[in-house]
Amino acid sequence: MSDLRLSGVRYELTRTLLHDLDLTFAAGRMTALSGPSGSGKTTLLSIAGGLLRPSAGEATYAGAPMWRGTGDPRPEVSFVLQVYGLVPILSARENVSVALRARDVDPDEADERAAQALARFHIADLADRQVEELSGGQMQRVALARGLCVGAGVLLADEPTSELDEGNRGLVLAELRREADRGAVVVVATHDPAVVDACDDHHALDEGRLVDHTEPVQLPVEGSRGSLRSHLDQRDAGSHLDQPDVQVVEQGGAPATSGRRDHPTDDPDQPGSRGSLRSHLDQQDAGSDLDQQDAGSDLDRPEDDDPYELFRRPPGSP
Ligand SMILES: Nc1ncnc2c1ncn2[C@@H]1O[C@H](COP(=O)(O)OP(=O)(O)OP(=O)(O)O)[C@@H](O)[C@H]1O
Ligand SMILES: [Mg+2]
Structure with missing residues (x-):
């Protein structure tokens, strides 16, 4: 297991889009990268995965540079692109299978594994449909199946749940x-607080700079009704939110804290908790299965929960 490191990464076009970033994305952990539209998230992922050459500094994985001189990512890297990058006239299965064939997987095996990957995202029944006939959320899940089927050492997912309902978002987070x-x-x-909440680490960008967790950050006052119940419960218990590295303050805008986060609970009844995601995986492993998630199961969130309540606390309040 190797970490992905960014050292002094700068990216300049007509202006500086990323300002000398030092970051480590740890192996075995989910890291959220948040920030307002245009703050540089996609640019950063592109450099981290070797699609773009940084103007200064470098991204390395297992001690080797990500940039290989061509814009072709190393084979250890897999992207789930913000714009999906699917071939419209190919079927869902073919779009996934090509990623495996490109890694020299035998075509029959690639097709079989592609079908399995689509099943992970509850779209096995769409395998033979042309991608151009699919909805945005279905396309997003095809892109996820393609990104995850190859077993990459580095998985870079650019807003992979932006088109999804809550149940499918939970499924994707579990995967x-x-x-x-x-x-x-x-x-x-x-941009989704619930996705940030499900990750282990969180870095926030603003205008190409990392937002220091001690600075006020912009947080939303309106949005989806996704529950942050586990956070709220923990706050009520006066626990981890008092820690400086997860302190959240109000100013309206996108959620942003930087640094390592400790999961508050492994209780599977807590939506968004590791326990909750774990139980999804356990359900899958037990074959119990996936359609339950569309019915809501443990991702159900009461309508009267206010997911942004914790972001509205005045700075310095307990
Ligand atoms: N090829 C380009 N030429 C000029 N400017 C670019 C180019 N690509 C990106 N930018 C600019 O770089 C900035 C960062 O863009 P980027 O796509 O990384 O933002 P983002 O955080 O991913 O935004 P979003 O949340 O909307 O996806 C933006 O101001 C964008 O307009
Ligand atoms: Mg982007």
Whole structure:
């Protein structure tokens, strides 16, 4: 297991898009990368995965540079792209299978593994449909199946849940957790507080700079009704939110804290908790299965929960 490191990474076009970033994305952990639109998340992932050459500094994995001189990522790297990157006239299965064939997997085996990957995301029945006939959320899950099927050491997912309902978001988070559990570096660019909440680590960008966790950050006042119940419960118990590295203060905008986060609970009844995701995986492993998730199961969230309540606390309040 190796970490992915960014050392002094700068990216300049007509202006500086990333300012001398030093970051480590740890193997075996899910890291959220948040920040307002245009703050540099996609640019950072592109450099981290070897698609773009940094103007200064470098990204390395297992001690070797990510940039190989061509813009082709190393084979250990897999992307789930923000714009999906699917071939519209190919079927869902073919779109997934090509990623495996490109890694020299035998075509029959690639097709079989592609079908299994689609099943992980509850779209096995769409395997033969052309991608251009699919909805945005279905396309997003095809892109996830393609990104996750190859067993990459570094998985870079750019807003992978932006088109998904709550149940499918939980499913995707569980699958990303499975990738981290086998030792992959998993980085997830997101605007979604519930996705941040499900990750182990969190770095926030603003105008190409890392937001220091001691500075006020912008947080949303309106949005989806995804529950942060476990956080709220922990706050009520006066526990981990008092820690400086997860302190959250109010100013309106995207959620942002930087640094390592400790999961508050492994209680599977807590939506968004590791325990909750674990129970998804256990359900899958037990074959109990996946359709339950569309029915809600442990991802159900009461309507009267206010997911942003904790972000509205005035600075310095307990
Ligand atoms: N090829 C390019 N030429 C010029 N500017 C670019 C280019 N690519 C990105 N930018 C600019 O770089 C900044 C960062 O873009 P980036 O796509 O990394 O943001 P982001 O945080 O991923 O945003 P979003 O949340 O909307 O996806 C933006 O201001 C964008 O306009
Ligand atoms: Mg982006």
